Amino acid sequence: MLRLAHIMERICTYAARVAGLLLFALTAVILYEIIGRQFYNTNSVALGELQWHLHGVIALLGFGYAYTRDAHVRIDLVSQNFSQPFRMKLEILGIILFLTPFMILIIQHGSDFAYRSYIRSEGSNGGLGLDHRFIIKSIIPISAILALMGAYSVVLRMIVVLRGNLKDPYESKELWKS
Template structure:
């Protein structure tokens, strides 16, 4: 049952990772269009430049959850590397329960308020000719934090299952790409 919970929780972060990849493809197109336009047609715009950083930010936030699932995140392993597998799992469980989920829950809560205030005030670009509806990009903060929380719950379920059954330690990716 814990494995099923882990896979369900991992589904949205993996979908976010996929969507983020497509946003990077769109970003490359927008950058190319902007560069060619500025170089040859004198058509540079603030809107295109803002769209670039919006696409980049959204893609990165969509990918953070999958990064944690793949164990590709930054980890300080000064002591952990020498721990036995079971101690590594316990350390992961304690880190998720005591630090990661409470911290991300705090960030998620305040990022929702941040996006809602931008929506309520009709916040747009500070520069003339920029993008309107700044709440859209600000909403990606909450989405990104939610995806990492789901990833943490997925890994937590895997760790608890590993502690119960003697399964795989968390120093290998839980959901490697097929």
């Protein structure tokens, strides 16, 4: 069980590292556009769109990784008073009942969204921006898959903790070796 959790966590970590590398590309595109606009009086719709696309990819690729690191948004107002085993059971239930159906919807509709974009050869409005809009749209279902992988990696670890074979799914350093 921990082996499968580790594999899913590694995939999420790899996606987050790709997102981290894309930060350099985003920075380069922004600098190139600023220098071009300020010193050479140029303006590019495509570069502006590329910035938005890179920003979106960076944000979306990090969801699964954030879940494996317990860095996602959560309201602990009520659950902070519960015992750790009860909180873990609540987390598992939340993942199964809420996160999973929502991510499945995103995967289904996001895949359809990207596919229709591909079939139509959708590009930028006005023709001055980027072509192949399906590429950025395909990141939507991919990020939902990564979010599910990250969440179920945590679920598997929590099950091991609840069985008494592990202390804590987040604090046990041996689990998070890269």
